[in-house]
Amino acid sequence: xxxxxxxxxxxxxxxxxxxxxxxxxxxxxxxxxxxxxxxxxxxxxxxxxxxxxxxxxxxxxxxxxxxxxxxxxxxxxxxxxxxxxxxxxxxxxxxxxxxxxxxxxxxxxxxxxxxxxxxxxxxxxxxxxxxxxxxxxxxxxxxxxxxxxxxxxxxxxxxxxxxxxxxxxxxxxxxxxxxxxxxxxxxxxxxxxxxxxxxxxxxxxxxxxxxxxxxxxxxxxxxxxxxxxxxxxxxxxxxxxxxxxxxxxxxxxxxxxxxxxxxxxxxxxxxxxxxxxxxxxxxxxxxxxxxxxxxxxxxxxxxxxxxxxxxxxxxxxxxxxxxxxxxxxxxxxxxxxxxxxxxxxxxxxxxxxxxxxxxxxxxxxxxxxxxxxxxxxxxxxxxxxxxxxxxxxxxxxxxxxxxxxxxxxxxxxxxxxxxxxxxxxxxxxxxxxxxxxxxxxxxxxxxxxxxxxxxxxxxxxxxxxxxxxxxxxxxxxxxxxxxxxxxxxxxxxxxxxxxxxxxxxxxxxxxxxxxxxxxxxxxxxxxxxxxxxxxxxxxxxxxxxxxxxxxxxxxxxxxxxxxxxxxxxxxxxxxxxxxxxxxxxxxxxxxxxxxxxxxxxxxxxxxxxxxxxxxxxxxxx
Amino acid sequence: xxxxxxxxxxxxxxxxxxxxxxxxxxxxxxxxxxxxxxxxxxxxxxxxxxxxxxxxxxxxxxxxxxxxxxxxxxxxxxx
Numbered sequence: 001x002x003x004x005x006x007x008x009x010x011x012x013x014x015x016x017x018x019x020x021x022x023x024x025x026x027x028x029x030x031x032x033x034x035x036x037x038x039x040x041x042x043x044x045x046x047x048x049x050x051x052x053x054x055x056x057x058x059x060x061x062x063x064x065x066x067x068x069x070x071x072x073x074x075x076x077x078x079x080x081x082x083x084x085x086x087x088x089x090x091x092x093x094x095x096x097x098x099x100x101x102x103x104x105x106x107x108x109x110x111x112x113x114x115x116x117x118x119x120x121x122x123x124x125x126x127x128x129x130x131x132x133x134x135x136x137x138x139x140x141x142x143x144x145x146x147x148x149x150x151x152x153x154x155x156x157x158x159x160x161x162x163x164x165x166x167x168x169x170x171x172x173x174x175x176x177x178x179x180x181x182x183x184x185x186x187x188x189x190x191x192x193x194x195x196x197x198x199x200x201x202x203x204x205x206x207x208x209x210x211x212x213x214x215x216x217x218x219x220x221x222x223x224x225x226x227x228x229x230x231x232x233x234x235x236x237x238x239x240x241x242x243x244x245x246x247x248x249x250x251x252x253x254x255x256x257x258x259x260x261x262x263x264x265x266x267x268x269x270x271x272x273x274x275x276x277x278x279x280x281x282x283x284x285x286x287x288x289x290x291x292x293x294x295x296x297x298x299x300x301x302x303x304x305x306x307x308x309x310x311x312x313x314x315x316x317x318x319x320x321x322x323x324x325x326x327x328x329x330x331x332x333x334x335x336x337x338x339x340x341x342x343x344x345x346x347x348x349x350x351x352x353x354x355x356x357x358x359x360x361x362x363x364x365x366x367x368x369x370x371x372x373x374x375x376x377x378x379x380x381x382x383x384x385x386x387x388x389x390x391x392x393x394x395x396x397x398x399x400x401x402x403x404x405x406x407x408x409x410x411x412x413x414x415x416x417x418x419x420x421x422x423x424x425x426x427x428x429x430x431x432x433x434x435x436x437x438x439x440x441x442x443x444x445x446x447x448x449x450x451x452x453x454x455x456x457x458x459x460x461x462x463x464x465x466x467x468x469x470x471x472x473x474x475x476x477x478x479x480x481x482x483x484x485x486x487x488x489x490x491x492x493x494x495x496x497x498x499x500x501x502x503x504x505x506x507x508x509x510x511x512x513x514x515x516x517x518x519x520x521x522x523x524x525x526x527x528x529x530x531x532x533x534x535x536x537x538x539x540x541x542x543x544x545x546x547x548x549x550x551x552x553x554x555x556x557x558x559x560x561x562x563x564x565x566x567x568x569x570x571x572x573x574x575x576x577x578x579x580x581x582x583x584x585x586x587x588x589x590x591x592x593x594x595x596x597x598x599x600x601x602x603x604x605x606x607x608x609x610x611x612x613x614x615x616x617x618x619x620x621x
Numbered sequence: 622x623x624x625x626x627x628x629x630x631x632x633x634x635x636x637x638x639x640x641x642x643x644x645x646x647x648x649x650x651x652x653x654x655x656x657x658x659x660x661x662x663x664x665x666x667x668x669x670x671x672x673x674x675x676x677x678x679x680x681x682x683x684x685x686x687x688x689x690x691x692x693x694x695x696x697x698x699x700x
Binding site: 005008031032033034036037040041069071072228230231234235237241 | 634635637657658661662665666669670676677681
């Protein structure tokens with residue numbers, strides 16, 4: 001084996017001379033040691049030295065706070081995050097400082113101001129060193145009081161910090177399990193331990209910003225030991241490097257979700273991908289799907305895709321095939337799990353796939369960096385990698401039984417929580433396509449808008465809309481007045497605070513409900529300030545933002561307020577949002593953004609084609 | 622690459638120092654980067670690289686790269 005690792009050597013060299021190819025080369029890191037070394041070398045190195053020009057990385061502050069020594073987590077995490085389009089700043093606090101770091105308002109952790117705090121837990125977090133696994137009486141109480149203390153510390157930290165806090169379930173080391181020789185007692189110990197983990201998992205329900213990674217479950221698919229006794233006894237390292245890697249993969253997926261970097265669209269090939277065989281050669285009855293192996297493997301992939309679709313991921317077909325035949329098979333083949341309506345669009349032609357993907361993405365108003373491309377062909381995969389480097393390519397090769405898991409790679413689609421809008425997303429996009437057909441049949445854009453029957457409802461956040469508003473704040477890139485102004489916890493604070501207002505906007509037209517598509521963060525007082533507004537690209541170009549502004553002006557006037565301010569921070573992708581500020585005047589620089597002002601009396605009424613509705617605010621029990 | 626150069630490179634990679642600054646005479650006493658934690662990582666890295674397993678007693682207080690090479694030789698690894 002060679003230790004002259006080309007990737008780490010290139011990172012080292014990039015400190016002297018920028019090398020824009022290094023970012024892509026990080027995908028070639030395989031071994032544990034070389035990945036860790038690369039992560040160390042990346043520390044403090046500006047991403048502009050290793051990424052191609054125009055690479056947009058999302059900054060993210062991540063703290064690693066453990067109840068044991070986990071030296072490799074930070075460098076491994078750095079590599080994963082940089083690969084995922086994130087520019088991380090990582091803080092690692094000293095060994096076994098979790099409780100003080102969380103509870104001291106002036107701790108290193110508190111001063112760091114993390115977006116994500118990874119609280120690494122091992123069995124020592126739940127049990128004292130001297131516990132006796134053969135004496136279960138009282139153990140549940142002991143561990144329970146430790147858990148309560150942990151929950152209290154997490155809640156206290158959450159009251160001061162806006163970021164996500166990440167805990168994990170804890171595996172019972174075999175040394176403890178084996179101390180118990182009776183199988184009956186061992187089963188009881190197992191039950192007690194699982195109960196502790198259930199309580200840990202339950203902490204995720206205490207606050208939307210608390211997350212619990214189920215590490216114990218992850219390790220059932222991991223082939224190495226939980227613990228290297230030498231490392232543990234000598235240096236309090238409770239996890240082997242392999243466990244650190246498993247943890248980091250999962251934590252990185254969560255960080256992606258926090259940073260709004262989750263993929264939103266799967267573009268999937270048909271022949272030898274969605275089903276076995278080649279439709280054009282084998283015919284509709286010759287393709288393999290359903291029944292026994294290998295057809296059941298393709299069914300499993302379809303089940304995975306449908307599950308993703310139900311959680312808000314869009315599906316599109318891109319296949320070199322006869323369109324009429326594809327349409328027929330998707331509509332009529334009795335063994336298919338996917339149905340035609342699962343796909344937001346079906347593209348079957350003989351054109352280049354990179355061009356087809358560009359068109360699909362443009363028609364859905366998404367970015368190429370939200371796409372996952374799934375295909376069996378080395379040629380197509382290489383073409384898309386080459387032409388569209390932002391697209392994540394999953395080549396399904398080898399035994400088809402592995403295809404579903406390849407698509408369900410944890411980092412790709414992770415999201416913090418799914419919402420009602422996610423479940424309906426495909427239907428929403430399909431309605432959008434019908435709307436566009438309808439628009440094409442109209443003689444002018446004005447006729448079109450007038451005939452849509454648009455109804456816009458602006459209302460204060462309630463427990464039903466809140467998760468969706470949080471999500472809109474995190475994942476909207478284009479119409480976003482003040483990108484990254486509000487974390488999840490900020491948004492929750494806006495909803496709860498009497499001096500601030502969080503508004504949700506619902507849009508409906510003759511084709512159906514769009515659901516909650518826009519959010520407004522507002523500081524109230526003598527003059528109101530819109531600290532951010534976001535709007536889904538699904539409802540662009542319909543004047544919805546002007547209706548929202550008119551609604552804000554009405555609310556302000558009713559409260560005796562004479563001027564509205566809005567904070568706008570121009571970025572690379574959010575130019576769409578500046579259209580809202582027509583009629584506003586720039587005032588000054590404020591909190592890193594430009595503050596604009598308009599007199600309430602000067603705000604025009606809602607566009608004539610929009611009916612502005614008010615919802616009775618009801619107290620939800 | 623000779624086996625001798627390879628050990629030096631492994632050490633340099635773990636300590637994140639240029640390979641030119643690691644000689645057989647260097648060890649925790651001469652390289653400030655060679656902390657006790659890095660020492661442990663070096664042990665784990667060598668195990669991965671050479672497919673061997675150490676008792677920590679054997680390698681806990683190895684003073685130099687040269688001495689580490691000698692321990693590896695007792696395990697039948699290229700020296």
